[in-house]
Amino acid sequence: MPGREPDPPPPASELERLRRENEQLRDDLRRSEAERQRLRRENEKLKDELEAARRAVSRPAAPFARGTRVAVPKRPGRKPGVAYGPRAYRRVPTRIDATFDAPLPDACPHCQGAVRRTRVATQFQEELPVQRPVVRAFHVAIGRCTRCRRRVQGRHPLQTSDALGAAATQLGPQAIAFTVLLNKRCGVSYGKIAALLRDRFGLTVTAGALVQAVQRTARVARPTYDHLAATVRGSPVVTMDETSWRVAADLQWLWAAVTPGTTVYAIQPGRGLAQAAALIGHDYAGVLVRDGWQSYRQFTRARHQTCLAHLLRTCRRLLLDYPAQPFVRAVKRILQAALRTRAQYQQGRLSAHGLAVARGHYRDRLSRLLARTPSRRLAVRRFQRHLGREFDAIFRFLVDPTLDATNWRAEHALRPAVVTRKMCGGGNRTARGAQCQQVLTTLLRTADQRGLDATALLATLLTARRATIPLALQFVPAVH
Numbered sequence: 001m002p003g004r005e006p007d008p009p010p011p012a013s014e015l016e017r018l019r020r021e022n023e024q025l026r027d028d029l030r031r032s033e034a035e036r037q038r039l040r041r042e043n044e045k046l047k048d049e050l051e052a053a054r055r056a057v058s059r060p061a062a063p064f065a066r067g068t069r070v071a072v073p074k075r076p077g078r079k080p081g082v083a084y085g086p087r088a089y090r091r092v093p094t095r096i097d098a099t100f101d102a103p104l105p106d107a108c109p110h111c112q113g114a115v116r117r118t119r120v121a122t123q124f125q126e127e128l129p130v131q132r133p134v135v136r137a138f139h140v141a142i143g144r145c146t147r148c149r150r151r152v153q154g155r156h157p158l159q160t161s162d163a164l165g166a167a168a169t170q171l172g173p174q175a176i177a178f179t180v181l182l183n184k185r186c187g188v189s190y191g192k193i194a195a196l197l198r199d200r201f202g203l204t205v206t207a208g209a210l211v212q213a214v215q216r217t218a219r220v221a222r223p224t225y226d227h228l229a230a231t232v233r234g235s236p237v238v239t240m241d242e243t244s245w246r247v248a249a250d251l252q253w254l255w256a257a258v259t260p261g262t263t264v265y266a267i268q269p270g271r272g273l274a275q276a277a278a279l280i281g282h283d284y285a286g287v288l289v290r291d292g293w294q295s296y297r298q299f300t301r302a303r304h305q306t307c308l309a310h311l312l313r314t315c316r317r318l319l320l321d322y323p324a325q326p327f328v329r330a331v332k333r334i335l336q337a338a339l340r341t342r343a344q345y346q347q348g349r350l351s352a353h354g355l356a357v358a359r360g361h362y363r364d365r366l367s368r369l370l371a372r373t374p375s376r377r378l379a380v381r382r383f384q385r386h387l388g389r390e391f392d393a394i395f396r397f398l399v400d401p402t403l404d405a406t407n408w409r410a411e412h413a414l415r416p417a418v419v420t421r422k423m424c425g426g427g428n429r430t431a432r433g434a435q436c437q438q439v440l441t442t443l444l445r446t447a448d449q450r451g452l453d454a455t456a457l458l459a460t461l462l463t464a465r466r467a468t469i470p471l472a473l474q475f476v477p478a479v480h
Contacts, residue, residue: 092124093124093126096124104117131200131201132201132202133172133175133201133202133203134172136158136172138156138158138159140153140154140155140156140164141153141154142154157463158172158173158463159463160172160173160176160216160462160463161216171205171209171213173458173459173462173463174455174459175197175203175205176213176214176216176217176458176462177217177454177455177458177459177462178197178455179193179197179210179213179214180217180440180444180458181444181454181455182196183210183214184214184420184437184440184441184444185416185441185444185454187416187419187420187423187424189207189424190207190208190210190211191207193207193210194206194207194210214436214440215432215436216462217436217440217458217461217462218435218436218439219467220461220462220464220467221439221440221443221458222439222467223467223468223469224443224461224469224470224473225438225439225442225443227469227473227474228262228264228442228443228446228473229257229264229279229442231259231262231476232257232258232259232262232264232279232280233279233280233281233284235259235262235286236287237259237286237287237289237403238257238258238280238284238286238287238288238289239257239258239259239288239289239404239407239408239409239410240255240256240257240258240276240279240280240288240289240290240296240407240410241255241256241290241291241407241411241413241414242254242255242256242271242275242276242293243414243417243418243421245267245417245421245426245427245428245434246421246425246426246427246428247267247427247428247430247431247433247434248428248429248430248431250269252267252268252269252270252427252434253267253268253269253270253271253275254266254267254414254417254427254438255267255268255275255276255279256410256413256414256417257279257280257410258409258410258413259409260409260449261446261449261450261476261477262446262449262476263413263442263445263446264279264442264446265413265417265437265442265445266278266279266438267427267428267434267437267438271293271295272295273298273299275295276295276296276299277299280299282299283301284299284301284302285301285302286302286303287302287303287304287305287396287400287403288302288303288304288305289304289305289307289403289404289406289407289409289410290304290306290407290410291306291307291310291407292306292307292310292311292386292390297389297390297393303396304392304393304396305396305397305403305404305405306390306393306394307405307406308335308338308339308394308397308405308406309405309406309407309408310406310407311331311335311387311394312332312335312336314383315328315329315331315332315335315383316332318379318383319332321379322377322379322380325375325377325380327369327372327375327380327384328380328383330365330369331366331369331383331387334362334365334366334369335394337362338358338359338362338395338398338405339405341355341358341362341398342355342397342398342401342405345401346401355398355401356398358398359395359398359399362395362398363391363395366387366391366394367391370384370387370388370391413445416445417441443457443458443473446473447473450472450477452472452473457470457472457473
C-alpha cells in the first residue's frame with residue numbers, strides 16, 4: 001500500500017496568526033492567575049477581619065471601649081433619681097485597735113476668733129500595718145549514729161530546708177507561700193515580686209532565689225499533685241478542656257480536668273487522645289463533659305455530654321453568615337428548649353416522667369433534622385455532620401439532670417491561666433517551669449474549690465520533714 005503523502009505546511013501568515021493567538025492566551029492566563037491570587041488574598045484578608053470582629057463581639061479585650069468619641073458625653077458616675085440603685089458605704093469596723101483624739105484648734109483658722117465645741121464625731125480608718133521580716137536563727141544540732149555511722153541532723157518545725165553552709169540563709173514558709181500566690185495565682189513576675197518584698201516588707205531577695213524557692217515548693221507538692229490526679233481519675237464525672245500554652249517558645253497545650261471539688265492541670269506537648277488519657281486514663285468509664293473536640297470522642301468506655309454552649313455559639317455564628325438557614329434556626333430552638341426543660345425539672349415544675357418524654361421528643365426532632373438533605377453551604381454541612389457525630393452526647397444532661405449541660409467548669413478553670421498567658425509571654429520559659437506551673441496551680445485551684453487556706457497548705461508542705469499530702473486534701477469533700 002503506498003504511503004500517505006504529508007499535508008502541506010500552513011502558510012507563514014497562518015503560523016504568525018496562531019503564534020499571536022498563543023501569546024494572547026498566555027497573557028490572558030497570566031492575568032487570570034494574577035487576578036485569582038489577588039482575590040484569594042483579599043478573601044483571606046476579609047476572613048481574618050470577620051473573625052477578628054467576631055472575637056471582638058464575643059470576647060472583647062476592652063469591654064468598655066466605645067471605639068469613637070461621643071460628641072456630647074454624659075456626666076460620669078451615677079445619676080440621681082429612682083434608677084440610682086442602692087446607696088452603699090463602708091461598714092463601721094467591729095474591732096477598734098487604737099483610738100486617737102482630733103482636738104479643735106485654739107483659734108479659728110479663718111478669722112482667728114474663739115472656737116466653742118458643739119459635738120464630737122467619729123471617723124474610722126482601716127490601715128495596713130508596716131511589716132518587717134522576722135529573722136530566725138536555728139541552731140541545728142548535727143550528730144552521727146553510733147550504729148550505722150550515718151550523719152544525723154536536727155530540724156525545727158519552722159524550717160523549710162536542711163541546707164547549711166553557703167545556702168544557710170533561707171526564706172520562711174510564709175514568704176515562699178506569698179511568692180507562690182503572687183506568681184501562680186496573680187501572674188506577677190519574679191522581678192516584680194522581689195521589688196514588692198523589698199519595698200513593702202524590707203526583705204531583700206533576688207528573682208533567681210524566688211525561682212528556686214518556687215521550684216522547691218513544686219517538688220514537695222508533687223505527691224499531693226499525684227494524689228489529686230488519682231482523685232480526678234476516680235471521679236464519676238469529669239469536665240475537660242484545653243488551651244494553647246508555650247514552653248520554651250514551643251507550642252504545647254494546657255489541659256484541665258475538673259470535678260466539683262478538684263482541678264488538675266497538665267502541660268503536655270499534644271492535643272490528642274494520649275494527652276487527655278494521661279489525666280483520666282484510657283479506660284475512664286464515668287461521664288465526660290467536654291466540647292466537640294474529636295480526641296474526647298475516642299474515650300469509648302465513657303458516657304459523654306457535649307457542651308451545648310459551643311453548639312449554640314456555632315448556631316449564632318452561622319446565622320450571622322447565612323440568616324436564611326431554617327436548619328440552623330431549628331437546631332438552635334431545640335437546644336434552647338432542652339435547656340429550659342431541664343430548668344423546669346430542677347425548679348420542681350416538671351416530673352421525671354415528663355423529663356423523659358421531653359428528652360425523647362427532642363431526640364426525635366433533631367434526628368429528623370439531621371436526616372434532611374444537606375445544605376449547599378459548606379459550613380452548614382459541616383455543622384450538620386458534627387451534630388450527627390455528637391448526637392448521642394447532646395441530651396445526656398436530660399438523662400441525669402445533675403450533669404452540667406456545658407463544660408463551664410473547665411473553661412472557668414482555664415480562665416486564670418489564659419490571663420497569666422497574656423501577661424507572661426504565652427507560657428513558661430523552661431520545661432521545669434511548666435512542671436512547677438501545673439503542680440502549684442493544681443494545688444491553688446483545688447484549695448479555692450474546697451474553701452481551704454492555700455497559704456496554710458503551702459506552709460504545711462514546706463515545713464514537713466519529708467514529702468507529704470496535707471490532711472485537708474486527702475479526702476474528697478461531699479458535693480451538695
